[in-house]
Amino acid sequence: MKKNIRIQEPVSTGTGSRFFFITKLFTSVRTTITLLFLLAVCAIVGTVIPQGELVQAHGASGPSFANRLVLILDLNNVYRSWWFTSLLVLLAANIMGCLLKRAPLIIEEWKGTTKKSSFSLTFTDHRSVDSLRSILTESVRGVLRCNPETTDSENASVLKWERHRIYLLGFPLIHIAIIIILIGGLIGVFxxxxxxxxxxxxxxxxxxxxxxxxxxxxxxxxxxxxxxxxxxxxxxxxxxxxxxxxxxxxxxxxxxxxxxxxxxxxxxxxxxxxxxxxxxGISRITLSVANEKGETETFSINPMEPFSLKDYPVEIKIRGFDPGSTQRGAGIELVVMEKDQKPVTLRLYENDAHPVKAGPVKLSFRGHEPTYAxxxxxxxxPGSRVVWIGSIMLIVGFIFTLFTNLQRLQIQLVRDRSETRITVSGRSKRMRKEFRESIESAVKTALEQPR
Amino acid sequence: MTSVDLNSYLTFGYLGWIIAYLITALSGRTAQSARHALFWLLVTLFIVHTGSIGLRWAESYWMGIGHAPLSNLYESLIFFAWTILLALILVWKRFGSDMIVFVGMPLVFIVMASTFLIDSQIRPLIPALQSNWLVAHVLTCFLGYAGFAVSFVAALLLLLVRAWPSASALFPKKTTLDEIVYRSILVGFPLLSLGIITGAAWADHAWGAYWSWDPKETWSLITWLVYAGFLHARLTRGWSGGRTAILSVIGFAAVMFTYFGVNYLPGLHSYF
Structure with a gap:
């Protein structure tokens, strides 16, 4: 791992100024921030200009300036345009650059080789190294809820606590997740x-x-x-x-x-x-027929076949169907052919209150069974699976970042003649003030308590 | 009493709370006991509000069309007010700042009062909303919005204090306000991310595409980009105070547009 990182270093020192500039551009968070805001502004464009509409390239007097601009910049298809995609690719490259630049620091922090600390305190006490070690171990456990790693030597002792190293994975997880999601999106497009x-x-x-x-x-x-x-x-x-x-x-x-x-x-x-x-279309139609005596009968018929009334020399054919474009509901057009009479064309609607006269009878359109498409x-x-993997990584990354916190604490006890010198140094990735305060008070109370 | 009645009473309850706060402040009673009473009054209103949402849920089951009360604009507004209130109470506990709560309460009141203007009937769920993703998606989005709302309120106060330094004695300390602006977004941002992810998962399930650049999706992404910019500017470039406060205001404007403005653009979220 470490060898890989060493290779990165000559890159950042750069051979030419242009090369150096590009490297810096891709590893700079300032670029990230610019890209984020730029993407936000560009995304607005696509919600203001109608998307997916065809633009007339050649009007009567040639293409207008506005139309030409829309065509060159793909403004009618912003999210698939060359410039929006380039911004996304640049963002991915920039995140990658930032990650690579910070990777050595994260690894160093993971191994605990970094010398940085958030705070450092010194105390002196007359008690022995051994008794202070046990007192301090006990009281720090109340804050960090874990036992220290102890290194003893003659007249000295070093206690080291470490908690939630997993916190360090949050940052790379979140940013790799964004790159993976963008790659998943590209796979889907292609x-x-x-x-x-x-x-x-x-x-x-x-x-x-x-x-x-x-x-x-x-x-x-x-x-x-x-x-x-x-x-x-x-x-x-x-x-x-x-x-x-x-x-x-x-x-x-x-x-x-x-x-x-x-x-x-x-x-x-x-x-x-x-x-x-x-x-x-329709598969069945329900008609009711009222005769002169006022008796009503209801029939269900197949619209494809002509239909004859029982007691009258009348044949009915369905000619057309309207699925219902007005308040009168669905409608049918039918031809009533009475023997020795001219055929009559009628229109019946489902929601009409009154039946329509057809020769000797009155007809009502009662209902229909539509045929659907x-x-x-x-x-x-194939990219969606990649996007889901990225999404899960993003969520896990957020959980690590928000709910864990890397805390390191080192207490060094050195016996110097009649006194023991106590050096407390701590490091916390989040909530530094709170961490310092809780450690300081734990150590002070431990030292103040009588034997 | 129906949940709709209860919501009307709650709206006046919130107005009453704002007036009670003003009276206490103007009469100079800044005693711990008065603040304590106001806090518990607000918690009581919050519990009633929770009960009202629960009641509406039960009512939909009594009607035989049971579903979580997160299915239309009315229900989402009631829930939005609930999440803002929750966030304000948490800020009061965490930062001990009742001023923020006072400035944030009119937002809760306006959101509640706006429900008087729209259809409050419980409707059956249309097929597009019949999914288990509904609750996860709406819950995470609105909790995120609540975080942004609180950040917005703190940002407004911070900008006010910066504009009139002479009035700063009335307001919380600038550093506290700055902390609230930042920390609320720190909570809201992952929730919004989760909201977008659950929304994408749902869209993939219902429409066959996890992302279709529909205006609501696009605007949620714009909101996400603004807050991502905020966090990077603050954490790596050391931005704070006025500049981040302005970003927080811009971000909340994007949230509001994602929620309401998008309804005037054609898209798939037409039922919200």
């Missing part, structure tokens, strides 16, 4: 894809359209949709969207399951998510 596919119930599909370009691509399997159900709460709000699917490989069923919002289905690394749905999102991202 090797992952996101697409969308719309499949009618009882139909299959083995391709999808890329979200970014709309390009059609093939899946390594076929999705067969067996059903789509939309459940609502009594208040009318949607409760559940569910697609029942089978995944086929060369006609053979490989996996059967349901896809719900928040419950994706994953096969061969590719995940399928419930994204949207569309009403594409389900919209599925198709996603594959």
């Amino acid at each position: 090797f992952g894809f996101r697409g969308h596919v719309q499949i009618k119930v009882n139909e299959t599909s083995s391709s999808y359209a890329l979200l970014s370009t709309g390009e059609i691509r093939n899946l390594p399997f076929t999705i067969a949709v067996d059903g789509f159900t939309l459940t609502r709460y009594p208040t009318g709000e949607p409760k559940e969207f569910r697609s029942d699917v089978r995944l086929l490989n060369n006609g053979k069923e490989e996996l059967k399951g349901s896809i719900l919002v928040n419950h994706p289905l994953t096969f061969q690394g590719i995940s399928l998510y419930q994204s949207d749905y569309r009403v594409v 389900t919209g599925l999102q198709v996603g594959y991202d």
Whole structure:
């Protein structure tokens, strides 16, 4: 480990001034701070200018200045633009540089070879080294909750305490985590894809359209949709969207399951998510027919086939369907063909209060069963696992940094004729003032207590 | 009594507390006993507030659509007020500064009062919110926001003291304020990070992408970048006092925009 670090040193002394400048730029926290604020400002741009919209490159009088600027700087696609990505790569490089620069210090601190201390106190006492050692060990245990490592020699003793060395891992963990998350993001951009596919119930599909370009691509399997159900709460709000699917490989069923919002289905690394749905037609229609005597009968019919009334020479054909764009609800257009009469076209709506006259009878549209097409999102991202590893490292790093604290304490006892000289030196990475105060009071009370 | 009624009473309770504090301060009764009484009054209000959130949770189960009360703007505001209050009480205990609490309480009051303007009905959970990630995500984000809110209040006070040094006798010491500005962000930042991570995990589960640059996600990242900048400036460049206070104010503006402003931009967090 140490050899690696030695190699770093000639780099920082530098051979040329430009090289030295670049090295300094990449190992400076000032660069980090500048990049952080710069990224924040640039990220705002993308939330102000509409993203993902196509910009007309050639207007009637050539491209305008604003349009040209949008195109050159990718302002309609900020987060994938060359300059935003460069900033992220620079940030990763800068964090790496800072880490490498600080690594030797962290290792030194880990080994305890550093001579730095947060505070140093000296006392003198008439008691012997042996008795002071036991008194001080006891009282410091009250603060640090651990036993010292003791080195004895003639007329002298050195007590060393060390606590929470793991604290030192927090800083590198957090910063390596950020680099890993950025790498995971890049892997996703280069090797992952996101697409969308719309499949009618009882139909299959083995391709999808890329979200970014709309390009059609093939899946390594076929999705067969067996059903789509939309459940609502009594208040009318949607409760559940569910697609029942089978995944086929060369006609053979490989996996059967349901896809719900928040419950994706994953096969061969590719995940399928419930994204949207569309009403594409109707499978059954419920009509009620009232005759001249006021008797009403309700029928459920297949919209594809013509339908004849029982007691009258009337045939009805459904010509069109409107899934419900107005307050009148879903609507159907039908042709009523009475024998020896001209055909009549009628429109019925589900929410209409009054039935519509059709020859000798009156018709009402009572209800329908829609046929759906389900919209599925198709996603594959080999980088996401890398991002999760980075995220876990980040959380662990924060826990180490916030809930642990490296504390080192050394008490040296030296017998000098009739007195013992006591030197207390301590080092704490956080809460230095509190650490010094608690140690100082522990040592003082121990020394003041009568024999 | 429903939880909505209880929240209305609490709003007036907070206003009452602010007035009580003013009266005690103006009458010159800075005695320990008066401060003690105010502290316990605030803790009592906090307990009632906690009970109100619990009651709303129970009410949703009585309606047969049980879910954690963190599912719409009304519920999130009530919870936001609760987290700020929690943070203020902790600051009072830790730093012994009741002035910060007094300056922070109007924020709690405004957040509570703003709920009068919006729909307070308990609604069933739409499919997109039916996930165990909901509680983890909202909890961590808002606890982080509370830390930033307290830092913002301390930063305002610090800037005020710097602008009028003659009034400094009324306020806590500058070093104490500076400590609060920094320490609240030190707590808020990891919580916000955790909030973003749980949000990303949830998005990955629900939408198939852990990050889609939706305005809310982007603004939470902007907030994160500002506070990351704050911490690096403070810890490695030795920034403190006025400069970090201004950064804390900018950061909290970003928090507010992430919470409210984004609703005016199109995006996936439209139900919040």
